[in-house]
Amino acid sequence: MLRQREAIGLCRIQGHDQCQVKFTVNEETGEIIGGPNSVAGSPLTTWTKVEGCVRIRHYLEWNNHADRLNYPLKRAGKRGENKWKQISWDQAFDEIADKLREIKEVDGPEKLALLSGFYNSQWDISRFANLYGTPNIDSLNARICGGLEYWVNVLIYGAPAHYGPPDPEKCQLVVLWANRPSSQFPIKWDSERKVPHRIVIDPRWIDECKGADLWLKIRPGTDTALALAWLNVIINENLYDKQFVDKWTVGFDRLKERVQQYDPRKVSEITGIPAKDIVASAKLYATTKPASIVWGSPCGYSGLNAARVEQARCCLRAITGNVGVLGGNHFNITYSKQQPLHELELADRMPPDKITKALGGGKYRAMTWPGYYMVPDKARAYARSFVNRGAPMVTIYNAMRTGTPHPIKGAIITACNPMATFSQSRHVYEALMNTEFVVSIDLIHTPTTMLADYVLPATSWLESPQIGYLEFKYILYTGQRVLPKSVPGKYDRRDDYDIWRELGIRLGQEKDWPWKTLEECYDWRLEPTGMTFKEFSEKKLWDIQPLVDREYEKEGFNTRSGKVELASSVFEDLGYDPLPYYEEPPESPIRTPELAKKYPLIAITLKSQIFYQSSYRNNASLRKLHPDPLVEIHKDVAAKEGIKDGDWVSIENQNGRIRMKAKISETIRPDTVCLDFGWWYPEKKGAEPSLFGIWESNCNVLCSDDLEYAGRECGNWHLSTFLVKTNRVKISKAD
Ligand SMILES: Nc1nc2c(c(=O)[nH]1)N[C@H]1C(S)=C(S)[C@@H](COP(=O)(O)OP(=O)(O)OC[C@H]3O[C@@H](n4cnc5c(=O)[nH]c(N)nc54)[C@H](O)[C@@H]3O)O[C@H]1N2
Ligand SMILES: Nc1nc2c(c(=O)[nH]1)N[C@H]1C(S)=C(S)[C@@H](COP(=O)(O)OP(=O)(O)OC[C@H]3O[C@@H](n4cnc5c(=O)[nH]c(N)nc54)[C@H](O)[C@@H]3O)O[C@H]1N2
Ligand SMILES: [Mo]
Numbered sequence: 001m002l003r004q005r006e007a008i009g010l011c012r013i014q015g016h017d018q019c020q021v022k023f024t025v026n027e028e029t030g031e032i033i034g035g036p037n038s039v040a041g042s043p044l045t046t047w048t049k050v051e052g053c054v055r056i057r058h059y060l061e062w063n064n065h066a067d068r069l070n071y072p073l074k075r076a077g078k079r080g081e082n083k084w085k086q087i088s089w090d091q092a093f094d095e096i097a098d099k100l101r102e103i104k105e106v107d108g109p110e111k112l113a114l115l116s117g118f119y120n121s122q123w124d125i126s127r128f129a130n131l132y133g134t135p136n137i138d139s140l141n142a143r144i145c146g147g148l149e150y151w152v153n154v155l156i157y158g159a160p161a162h163y164g165p166p167d168p169e170k171c172q173l174v175v176l177w178a179n180r181p182s183s184q185f186p187i188k189w190d191s192e193r194k195v196p197h198r199i200v201i202d203p204r205w206i207d208e209c210k211g212a213d214l215w216l217k218i219r220p221g222t223d224t225a226l227a228l229a230w231l232n233v234i235i236n237e238n239l240y241d242k243q244f245v246d247k248w249t250v251g252f253d254r255l256k257e258r259v260q261q262y263d264p265r266k267v268s269e270i271t272g273i274p275a276k277d278i279v280a281s282a283k284l285y286a287t288t289k290p291a292s293i294v295w296g297s298p299c300g301y302s303g304l305n306a307a308r309v310e311q312a313r314c315c316l317r318a319i320t321g322n323v324g325v326l327g328g329n330h331f332n333i334t335y336s337k338q339q340p341l342h343e344l345e346l347a348d349r350m351p352p353d354k355i356t357k358a359l360g361g362g363k364y365r366a367m368t369w370p371g372y373y374m375v376p377d378k379a380r381a382y383a384r385s386f387v388n389r390g391a392p393m394v395t396i397y398n399a400m401r402t403g404t405p406h407p408i409k410g411a412i413i414t415a416c417n418p419m420a421t422f423s424q425s426r427h428v429y430e431a432l433m434n435t436e437f438v439v440s441i442d443l444i445h446t447p448t449t450m451l452a453d454y455v456l457p458a459t460s461w462l463e464s465p466q467i468g469y470l471e472f473k474y475i476l477y478t479g480q481r482v483l484p485k486s487v488p489g490k491y492d493r494r495d496d497y498d499i500w501r502e503l504g505i506r507l508g509q510e511k512d513w514p515w516k517t518l519e520e521c522y523d524w525r526l527e528p529t530g531m532t533f534k535e536f537s538e539k540k541l542w543d544i545q546p547l548v549d550r551e552y553e554k555e556g557f558n559t560r561s562g563k564v565e566l567a568s569s570v571f572e573d574l575g576y577d578p579l580p581y582y583e584e585p586p587e588s589p590i591r592t593p594e595l596a597k598k599y600p601l602i603a604i605t606l607k608s609q610i611f612y613q614s615s616y617r618n619n620a621s622l623r624k625l626h627p628d629p630l631v632e633i634h635k636d637v638a639a640k641e642g643i644k645d646g647d648w649v650s651i652e653n654q655n656g657r658i659r660m661k662a663k664i665s666e667t668i669r670p671d672t673v674c675l676d677f678g679w680w681y682p683e684k685k686g687a688e689p690s691l692f693g694i695w696e697s698n699c700n701v702l703c704s705d706d707l708e709y710a711g712r713e714c715g716n717w718h719l720s721t722f723l724v725k726t727n728r729v730k731i732s733k734a735d
Pocket of ligand 3: 297
């Protein structure tokens with residue numbers, strides 16, 4: 001009889017929401033013979049059955065794809081020639097460690113940059129950095145993508161509250177602010193769609209507008225002005241929660257004075273939203289309680305405005321008494337039955353004289369070490385040493401490319417495809433080519449791995465154990481290793497953890513990597529539950545920690561004043577404006593009218609529901625559903641240029657030129673075009689000059705990485721609202 005077992009993995013292709021997925025595995029061959037299926041009773045899969053999710057349905061096709069990296073590779077030709085030699089793990093670790101030792105001893109550890117995207121055990125790269133002594137570390141998803149808002153919440157409230165609702169039983173109004181949960185956060189959408197009232201703030205019509213009370217069709221990048229106008233209406237019309245403001249906030253009078261500059265009529269001119277809608281939406285928000293304003297990613301990568309729009313939203317939540325409240329924007333709690341993250345990161349082990357060597361630390365002071373050490377210890381427990389104390393990635397790529405303020409000798413890039421996902425891809429290319437030693441850790445070859453000296457194959461989520469958190473509901477849950485990390489003759493991959501550990505051991509860190517495997521490490525992490533990782537992931541699988549309503553009433557807020565800082569003392573002491581203010585986006589018809597004459601359209605960018613970030617375009621089943629990159633254009637603009645639905649269109653500006661297929665829309669703002677994000681063509685040649693077609697349809701070719709476009713306080717870079725023009729091009733496909 002066939003011996004089989006059930007294994008439950010944690011799917012990571014939803015980004016921040018990770019679903020538990022059940023498979024049946026043949027015990028003898030180790031192969032998956034059943035699934036993916038939902039896990040009965042799992043609180044994570046109520047939104048839709050796993051069976052209904054297109055990405056997981058086709059995931060195995062990708063996990064077993066011929067494009068997967070199976071063994072370590074060493075460059076055999078010139079950089080970018082796509083010529084590789086397969087080597088053993090020992091050779092790879094020995095050679096890479098030798099180079100890292102040389103950099104540390106000859107040039108100084110800060111000359112090594114560590115750059116990551118999102119992966120499950122992200123603390124391991126941080127542990128390595130802290131032990132090695134480089135502060136030049138950052139994560140693409142942790143400084144933008146919610147990480148920026150997270151930190152602004154910590155500065156203003158002492159803890160993050162931006163993930164939003166909900167408890168649909170309690171929440172009465174949800175504000176979807178640059179946020180498309182039906183496509184991007186289906187678990188959250190399951191709660192949010194049941195909330196009685198909804199306001200959508202988006203330059204385009206999205207499914208969430210159906211059934212919404214109000215849709216504010218905002219000019220991209222002007223969200224801070226809108227938030228300040230809401231504050232203006234709520235304060236001037238006395239719609240705020242006076243008791244909460246008196247007892248629990250500081251800086252109200254200063255805020256009141258500031259928002260007088262943001263009269264709804266004036267803000268209507270800035271945002272393009274009718275003044276009456278600004279007033280009506282502000283009133284609806286202030287009078288429908290509890291209400292929740294939810295984070296969405298485009299505000300977080302709006303560069304100059306990103307920290308300030310979140311600061312203004314923090315003020316809105318606070319003065320309406322919606323912060324720390326169930327059904328409003330409640331606080332993240334840390335799951336109490338696990339070892340703390342900072343012990344995994346070994347945050348205190350970085351030598352003090354190295355911490356201050358973080359690039360950009362003197363310029364973007366709020367989200368580098370000066371700001372990190374200014375928040376009280378209790379708030380710092382929410383910080384991640386590698387982003388909140390490290391160097392903004394934009395300063396790292398800039399140093400790699402230009403050698404200023406000092407050159408970077410080596411870079412390790414993991415779980416990240418910056419050639420497609422960071423701003424100004426041409427500059428990323430130059431940065432990588434200008435760096436002496438580059439290692440990339442990934443699951444497949446990408447335009448980024450093409451430019452590395454060593455490429456190391458990591459395990460996918462199916463091949464590694466996972467601990468997940470659903471922060472807006474406070475659930476800790478686990479996923480097992482469903483498939484082995486190594487099958488002789490087929491593939492030999494390593495967990496990211498194994499890679500950092502092996503490098504660390506070769507660099508004299510052996511005592512600090514006590515757990516031989518990730519499972520052993522997770523045994524330690526879950527020790528307070530009284531269970532091993534295996535026991536937890538077989539018996540318990542998830543644990544829900546109850547949320548607490550108005551916990552601040554006991555001990556106050558974790559800020560320096562113990563209150564919500566409507567005027568931020570940290571910003572002020574760091575020499576920044578303590579209050580939120582609006583700034584025109586760095587490229588806009590108002591700020592740069594000359595540029596706008598040449599490039600009259602404002603480009604925003606959009607993640608795909610079908611794919612995950614820049615990945616999976618080589619999955620044939622998914623690709624059929626989204627075969628080409630699309631640019632959404634208003635019908636009047638298209639008509640003027642003779643563009644019809646499905647035509648190939650060139651999109652260009654001062655940084656370059658790309659092409660996408662036209663999707664004609666009646667609902668997008670006529671001054672705006674929306675470009676699909678993350679496009680490259682895995683089916684095209686990997687070698688230069690093609691680099692898998694990275695220059696053809698990649699929206700980030702057009703987006704500037706100028707240091708002056710980055711957020712002044714936090715160094716978060718700019719990935720949206722750049723000016724472009726469009727033209728019809730005569731090609732039948734992007735060849
Ligand atoms: N299927 C799938 N799910 C994903 C991901 C994926 O790639 N695929 N990625 C995951 C990740 S890492 C993230 S960060 C989230 C992202 O999830 P979301 O934050 O929801 O991101 P988007 O769908 O790109 O953008 C949301 C909306 O913002 C609007 N928008 C653009 N610019 C502006 C602006 O200036 N102001 C306002 N008010 N609105 C604007 C866009 O029109 C869009 O409708 O999704 C996660 N989930
Ligand atoms: N213009 C524009 N730019 C954007 C965005 C946008 O909406 N518009 N979105 C931004 C946002 S919110 C985000 S989060 C970023 C995402 O940007 P990235 O972090 O670069 O995300 P991906 O494109 O998914 O690339 C991740 C790579 O990691 C690999 N990978 C997956 N799992 C693992 C693992 O466990 N270990 C290792 N070592 N590798 C793994 C994948 O194969 C893939 O090649 O892009 C940002 N850039
Ligand atoms: Mo993201």
